[in-house]
Amino acid sequence: MTGEIFLQNLANGISLGSLYALIAIGYTMVYGILRLINFAHADLLMVAAYVAFYGILVFTLPWWLSFLIAIVVTAILGVSIEKVAYRPLRDAPRISVLISAIGVSFLLENLGIVAIGARPKSFPRPEDIVWNINIGDISFLSLTIIIPLITVILLVAVTYMVNKTKIGTAMRAVSRDFETASLMAVDVNKVVSATFVVGSSLAAVGGIMWSLQYPQIDPLMGVFPGLKCFIAAVMGGIGSIPGAMLGGFILGMGEVFLVAFMPELSGYRDAFAFVILIFILLFKPTGILGENVVEKV
Amino acid sequence: MDRQKIKTFLTLGLVLLSCLVLFWGEQYLGKFSTRVLNLAAIFVILGASMNLVLGFTGMFSLGHAGFMCVGAYVSAILTMSPESKEMIYFMEPIISPLDKIHWPVFPAILTAGLVAAFFGFLIGFPALRLRDDYLAIATLGFGEIIRIIVTNTISITNGSLGLKNIPPIKSLWVYWGFAIATIWILKQLINSSWGYAFKAIRDNEIAAEAMGIDIFKHKLMSFTIGAFFAGLAGALMGHLITSVDPTMFRFLFTFQILLIIVLGGLGSLTGSVIAGVLVTVMMEVLRFVEQPMNLFGLQIPGIPGMRMVIFALLLLVVILFYRQGLMGTREFNWDWVLDKVGVGRRKEKGVGVDG
Numbered sequence: 069m070t071g072e073i074f075l076q077n078l079a080n081g082i083s084l085g086s087l088y089a090l091i092a093i094g095y096t097m098v099y100g101i102l103r104l105i106n107f108a109h110a111d112l113l114m115v116a117a118y119v120a121f122y123g124i125l126v127f128t129l130p131w132w133l134s135f136l137i138a139i140v141v142t143a144i145l146g147v148s149i150e151k152v153a154y155r156p157l158r159d160a161p162r163i164s165v166l167i168s169a170i171g172v173s174f175l176l177e178n179l180g181i182v183a184i185g186a187r188p189k190s191f192p193r194p195e196d197i198v199w200n201i202n203i204g205d206i207s208f209l210s211l212t213i214i215i216p217l218i219t220v221i222l223l224v225a226v227t228y229m230v231n232k233t234k235i236g237t238a239m240r241a242v243s244r245d246f247e248t249a250s251l252m253a254v255d256v257n258k259v260v261s262a263t264f265v266v267g268s269s270l271a272a273v274g275g276i277m278w279s280l281q282y283p284q285i286d287p288l289m290g291v292f293p294g295l296k297c298f299i300a301a302v303m304g305g306i307g308s309i310p311g312a313m314l315g316g317f318i319l320g321m322g323e324v325f326l327v328a329f330m331p332e333l334s335g336y337r338d339a340f341a342f343v344i345l346i347f348i349l350l351f352k353p354t355g356i357l358g359e360n361v362v363e364k365v
Numbered sequence: 366m367d368r369q370k371i372k373t374f375l376t377l378g379l380v381l382l383s384c385l386v387l388f389w390g391e392q393y394l395g396k397f398s399t400r401v402l403n404l405a406a407i408f409v410i411l412g413a414s415m416n417l418v419l420g421f422t423g424m425f426s427l428g429h430a431g432f433m434c435v436g437a438y439v440s441a442i443l444t445m446s447p448e449s450k451e452m453i454y455f456m457e458p459i460i461s462p463l464d465k466i467h468w469p470v471f472p473a474i475l476t477a478g479l480v481a482a483f484f485g486f487l488i489g490f491p492a493l494r495l496r497d498d499y500l501a502i503a504t505l506g507f508g509e510i511i512r513i514i515v516t517n518t519i520s521i522t523n524g525s526l527g528l529k530n531i532p533p534i535k536s537l538w539v540y541w542g543f544a545i546a547t548i549w550i551l552k553q554l555i556n557s558s559w560g561y562a563f564k565a566i567r568d569n570e571i572a573a574e575a576m577g578i579d580i581f582k583h584k585l586m587s588f589t590i591g592a593f594f595a596g597l598a599g600a601l602m603g604h605l606i607t608s609v610d611p612t613m614f615r616f617l618f619t620f621q622i623l624l625i626i627v628l629g630g631l632g633s634l635t636g637s638v639i640a641g642v643l644v645t646v647m648m649e650v651l652r653f654v655e656q657p658m659n660l661f662g663l664q665i666p667g668i669p670g671m672r673m674v675i676f677a678l679l680l681l682v683v684i685l686f687y688r689q690g691l692m693g694t695r696e697f698n699w700d701w702v703l704d705k706v707g708v709g710r711r712k713e714k715g716v717g718v719d720g
Contacts (some may be wrong), residue, residue, distance in 0.1 A: 105502060105667070153681060157684070164688055166498055166501060167684050174673065178670050178677055181669065248652065302502070335516065336514075336519040339513040339595055341506075346506065349494075349503055
């Protein structure tokens with residue numbers, strides 16, 4: 069492998085990894101608070117991509133406005149899903165909430181197919197943000213730099229919010245102990261909603277950047293990235309935001325380099341994440357940065 | 366008459382009646398209705414077996430479609446004639462011992478179940494240490510891995526092209542025979558000491574362990590048996606539609622089975638049977654919403670995917686507002702029927718005088 073190809077793969081790995089990291093944070097925040105895999109999180113990516121798509125191509129809005137609208141719509145949708153499908157089941161057995169989450173995810177995917185059609189559409193790439201960069205013999209898209217940059221900015225912002233602001237403190241309290249937090253006058257419902265706002269907005273940013281990087285969008289586009297990002301969150305230690313970032317980067321790099329070093333295994337690319345998941349769950353179920361939680365009877 | 370005797374007679378009557386219905390169906394039902402009924406039988410097996418894992422043992426496993434995939438392929442490869450194998454595997458010829466094998470259908474279906482059970486055992490061994498959502502995502506992952514492996518091992522499975530010309534089975538007797546046998550076996554299992562242990566684990570794992578139940582052994586057993594019947598159903602599915610390919614066994618299947626057991630009631634075999642038939646029939650009846658139609662002079666174009674929207678909404682409504690489903694954890698039994706029609710219950714010993 070020559071140096072240039074290595075650098076090329078490294079760049080691909082970083083940008084894929086940062087997309088995974090961004091989406092994984094949404095999973096980890098929701099899981100930290102509700103102890104629930106938000107299966108619908110994956111489909112929020114798709115919703116954001118389509119809103120942006122229609123904003124740019126049908127309503128001919130400037131790209132930044134379309135992206136903004138997509139983020140707002142996705143955040144509202146995320147909060148509404150929690151209110152309608154998860155909140156009424158808060159005292160129900162966990163399996164019920166999971167089934168409800170699967171139902172919402174399936175509903176969104178099929179509504180997408182009904183409303184838009186299953187055929188993939190090509191996502192527009194605004195020239196202001198996507199151009200070719202040539203350094204010596206290496207040529208790459210500006211996205212390879214923009215995506216990790218935006219990811220880092222958002223990660224810093226989220227980390228600051230969770231650790232330094234009042235609502236962040238409330239989130240950490242609720243994720244530590246739901247009931248005690250509510251006894252301490254934390255408005256649990258508000259905190260949960262805020263979590264969904266943040267998580268869904270990150271999913272929206274992730275979905276838009278995903279569509280810029282891989283400009284083919286279809287109603288099932290979120291499924292595999294969603295599953296892999298959940299795996300990334302588990303790998304890093306679910307509930308931990310730095311863990312989600314770490315997991316996302318490891319997974320993205322791993323996938324890119326697996327295919328680069330062993331092209332004959334490229335058919336198994338999608339299985340790679342699951343194999344990692346299984347090893348993690350067997351040998352370090354709490355993840356790389358996760359805390360040990362002992363269940364109390 | 367003794368109530369016990371009445372119940373025996375009723376059971377015999379029911380068996381006779383179902384035989385008559387099957388006989389009648391075999392004679393007079395059209396091709397399409399037979400096919401739908403056969404599909405219903407397959408979904409009954411799937412529903413009942415996933416209910417064993419999810420409803421009775423409380424393990425949220427989403428790998429059912431993967432086990433079906435294994436079963437369908439095993440039975441298809443075992444029963445296809447060597448000539449059609451030669452024809453279908455044109456990308457890469459099938460590897461040596463498999464190209465000559467030409468088994469009859471029944472041993473192949475049972476072998477399919479056993480191989481799926483073996484896979485269930487292998488997968489369950491690491492995965493069943495996990496709980497709830499971790500188990501869900503791990504089994505979902507295993508299901509996908511099975512599908513990806515099937516797509517990539519071209520010299521065994523013919524890859525993404527799939528298999529065609531699988532020997533067809535058309536008879537209602539076979540499908541419903543397997544379905545009834547499945548229900549009977551699962552009913553015996555659930556009413557045995559194993560079954561009580563499963564339910565104890567579902568209700569409270571820690572308490573069950575404190576009572577001396579070997580959690581891991583029972584979970585593994587339930588999971589393996591569930592995989593066996595999923596493999597069986599997958600094999601039958603292959604013989605019903607005579608072709609299989611890896612994309613068939615996407616998560617969609619697991620979703621349909623999930624809908625069946627939630628609708629029927631988590632922890633009720635009767636519910637799975639009713640909902641299995643109901644969902645399959647609905648799936649066919651609702652095809653009309655995807656056809657173009659003419660409503661009072663208004664042309665409505667066909668909307669593909671509408672059925673799945675309806676099913677997703679149905680699942681959400683049931684889980685949000687009617688969590689017990691149709692049957693809750695209740696089962697069909699004759700006592701309930703007899704009480705309803707007013708046949709007196711035998712009084713406790715020494716209190717009443719009765720037949």
